[in-house]
Amino acid sequence: MPKPEQTIPTLFRFFNEVGIINQLSSRLFETRLPDGFLVSHFTVLNHLTRLGDGRTPMDIATALQVPKTSLTHTLSGLSKAGLISLEPNPKDARSKCVLLTDAGRQFREDAIASLGPDMMDVAEHFPPERIAEALPLLEDIRAFLDKRRDG
């Protein structure tokens, strides 16, 4: 039975730290990306590369937990830049398929490469084991919030 007096401040601090880390890291990411591109663009390209392209916008929006209207905008930017192509979905005429282009794959690789020095800098101060230790908790909390959102 958790005691609210200690628990709630601890959780507030947790979410507060997460918020600021996100802010700082996103900003850092963006200074490394070509002008006009944001973390949101990279995130989509990274997702498609890691888990495979050909997904629908709705799949991606759900996975990344962004509203579908926001994703429409992001995809439109990626498409204009030639980093993805949007094709009709043969399984569902309402929907589309998001395909990576070669330029899109290259963009992601370049982005990762240009972030490499920053990442190594972090890695030098924080042993990967220490980061790896925290990952399960983060993933669990993410999954919890994720499931909770639907219900």
Add this chain to the structure above:
Amino acid sequence: MPKPEQTIPTLFRFFNEVGIINQLSSRLFETRLPDGFLVSHFTVLNHLTRLGDGRTPMDIATALQVPKTSLTHTLSGLSKAGLISLEPNPKDARSKCVLLTDAGRQFREDAIASLGPDMMDVAEHFPPERIAEALPLLEDIRAFLDKRRDG
């Protein structure tokens, strides 16, 4: 000597999880706040309550790691809503002092109270010790990124 092959993907996953948790928790927060208020508003009120008001906008922007132009906008919203008052800074005529009003303190308390059930729900699934274990790492990474940003 960290090995890039494992380290960099681990860090990517870390920042990715942080990003999604931030997105999910911010959204949840905002559904609990009165209409028209965002996490950014709460964050400022919370900061002033915890560390004391009378600070300058620039102090707050630095502490919260948001661009000063963004904070100007947030403060303007808080001021219009009567949750803070902006007064001239006797020490520096360029600057201002941000003071909490009673309504501002009350707003924060109400916000925390309305988030209570959500927090307890999280707390039931994640023992506070487990959260507390992760806090030092988050704080260290935050501090590292924070310092790194200046240099």
Add this chain to the structure above:
DNA sequence: ACTAAATAGTGCGATATCGTACAAATGAGG
């Protein structure tokens, strides 16, 4: 088959965020 409910993507409007450029004020160096 037919209607009703649910779902996918988008257009639109409101507003948040942030970079640039500025004016006012301060501080540093001569």
Add this chain to the structure above:
DNA sequence: CCTCATTTGTACGATATCGCACTATTTAGT
């Protein structure tokens, strides 16, 4: 004192984000 660089807050413009409403399509219930 008197520059000149720095700092504070803001106005402005550009764009991101997101909620609402809408159309087209699919799915479910009868």
